[in-house]
Amino acid sequence: MTPEQRYEDRRERLVEAAYTLFALEGFGSTTIERLCATARISTRAFYEHFDTREDLMETVYRRCVQASLTVVGTAVRQAEPTLESRIENGLTRYFAWVTEDIRRARILHLEVNRAGDALQAVRRLMLVDFTAFVEEAVEGLHGMSREDLRLLAVGLIGSMHELSLAWTLADDPPPVDRLAATAIHIFRRAFGA
The missing domain is CATH 1.10.357.10 (Tetracycline Repressor, domain 2)
Structure with a gap:
């Protein structure tokens, strides 16, 4: 994958993880660390895509x-x-x-x-x-x-x-x-x- 494709892939995995975790575990119970683990990305990568x-x-x-x-x-x-x-x-x-x-x-x-x-x-x-x-x-x-x-x-x-x-x-x-x-x-x- 190109760097741009990897960037978009990480972002999409994060959005998909959030869709499931926010919905099923609740927004308040879902930490950034849990989102990153589910999306298989680093915490640093989270902040490349989203501030919060x-x-x-x-x-x-x-x-x-x-x-x-x-x-x-x-x-x-x-x-x-x-x-x-x-x-x-x-x-x-x-x-x-x-x-x-x-x-x-x-x-x-x-x-x-x-x-x-x-x-x-x-x-x-x-x-x-x-x-x-x-x-x-x-x-x-x-x-x-x-x-x-x-x-x-x-x-x-x-x-x-x-x-x-x-x-x-x-x-x-x-x-x-x-x-x-x-x-x-x-x-x-x-x-x-």
Whole structure:
């Protein structure tokens, strides 16, 4: 490998280690030393890529957010051009995707909050991205003002977060189809669909 390829390989191994350790052992319980041992890199190499554990968590979180937007975006684009179809396809696919791998659910809905204040700003930026996505998905299909739609989108995203968090923390998680059905019901009622 070239030096650049080795650099990227070490970085990717570190991100993959963080994805698993932050999700399954918890952000607070995962030390830099443990991350480095799992990624098979030196502690010095860690600091070539990231300044802090929070910086690494931000990278993992952003990847999860981007992947979720891609998955849901594809589902919405494949739906019939109706509000009902977009709601159903988007939410069904989101809950299927986020629950396929418990690490996704834990990073997106639990561990990012446990990472503390350092990640609250990036979490807020991701909320803006999700809000814009919901606005775009229903644009022209509902006659509410832009500001009302934005506020409604924030509330609906909050409901999805709480449903996902409840599933993540449950000793006996509810069936995924029930999560999706509940979210679909909330969205339908909110938009009068």
